[in-house]
Amino acid sequence: MATKFLALACIRSDSYGHLSPRPHYPSMPKYPKGVSSEETSAAAESSKAKKVAVFSVVGMTCSACAGSVEKAIKRLPGIHEAAVDVLNNKAQVLFYPTFVNEERIRETIEDVGFEATLIEDEASEKSIQVCRIRITGMTCTSCSSAIEEALQAIHGVPNAQVALATEEAEIHYDPNIVSYNQLMETIEHTGFEALLISTGEDMSKIHLQVDGIRTDHSMRMIENSLQALPGVQGINMDPQVKKFSLSYKSDMTGPRNFIRVIESTGSGRFKARIFPEGGGGRESFKQEEIKQY
Numbered sequence: 001m002a003t004k005f006l007a008l009a010c011i012r013s014d015s016y017g018h019l020s021p022r023p024h025y026p027s028m029p030k031y032p033k034g035v036s037s038e039e040t041s042a043a044a045e046s047s048k049a050k051k052v053a054v055f056s057v058v059g060m061t062c063s064a065c066a067g068s069v070e071k072a073i074k075r076l077p078g079i080h081e082a083a084v085d086v087l088n089n090k091a092q093v094l095f096y097p098t099f100v101n102e103e104r105i106r107e108t109i110e111d112v113g114f115e116a117t118l119i120e121d122e123a124s125e126k127s128i129q130v131c132r133i134r135i136t137g138m139t140c141t142s143c144s145s146a147i148e149e150a151l152q153a154i155h156g157v158p159n160a161q162v163a164l165a166t167e168e169a170e171i172h173y174d175p176n177i178v179s180y181n182q183l184m185e186t187i188e189h190t191g192f193e194a195l196l197i198s199t200g201e202d203m204s205k206i207h208l209q210v211d212g213i214r215t216d217h218s219m220r221m222i223e224n225s226l227q228a229l230p231g232v233q234g235i236n237m238d239p240q241v242k243k244f245s246l247s248y249k250s251d252m253t254g255p256r257n258f259i260r261v262i263e264s265t266g267s268g269r270f271k272a273r274i275f276p277e278g279g280g281g282r283e284s285f286k287q288e289e290i291k292q293y
Contacts, residue, residue: 057090069091201250
């Protein structure tokens with residue numbers, strides 16, 4: 001009897017000794033002691049920024065090939081979304097550059113057995129457009145943060161910024177993947193109202209209405225101040241409703257600069273706000289003004 005128990009104990013000991021080791025899962029990066037909360041917050045914010053990379057993939061012959069490449073890419077840390085097109089021999093990847101880079105993705109594709117080449121950034125950047133959307137209903141930074149996170153979670157949106165002060169979202173998106181109407185719907189599903197301000201590939205446009213203007217001279221003075229800003233390509237004025245329509249390069253300037261320049265030009269006499277575009281022109285503006293008072 002004792003021999004049987006001893007044999008059983010040996011079997012159990014031998015079995016447990018050959019159990020597979022517990023898997024090791026990667027953890028989020030830890031910040032060393034002495035790093036300020038501001039630096040930690042900045043690092044956390046940078047980890048939210050997404051980037052789009054497009055690869056040429058040679059050697060795929062069927063959907064199974066595309067599926068194997070897509071699965072391999074998605075196993076990498078920091079991958080938000082990946083789509084492989086077997087017909088055009090391309091792979092488009094939306095990823096967080098804080099955790100993974102283009103070279104690592106390219107190597108992963110080649111490890112599956114296909115030749116991969118990163119398509120030049122210039123080509124991929126041409127597909128990215130910038131749209132600006134006016135958002136009403138935000139009352140605090142929690143509101144703007146919630147909208148920003150919802151937008152950045154959309155496939156085809158490499159970057160989105162929401163400014164509470166100007167009630168505006170600036171969204172970089174790929175129109176081949178997502179439309180600005182879908183971006184507006186996302187904002188509205190979050191619980192806020194959305195109004196398209198401008199959209200375009202190279203040039204953005206915005207309409208500003210300025211309170212406090214009494215003379216044509218004031219209109220010209222504001223026009224000259226705005227025209228001096230780098231990135232401003234053109235300005236049209238409508239004296240009747242004191243409206244300025246600006247065309248500008250979004251990578252050089254934006255609405256915050258315009259409002260700051262306008263209000264500093266008049267030494268506090270002028271107040272600028274976004275003029276709603278579309279939906280009835282002057283009548284639409286009158287209705288907006290009535291609602292505010």
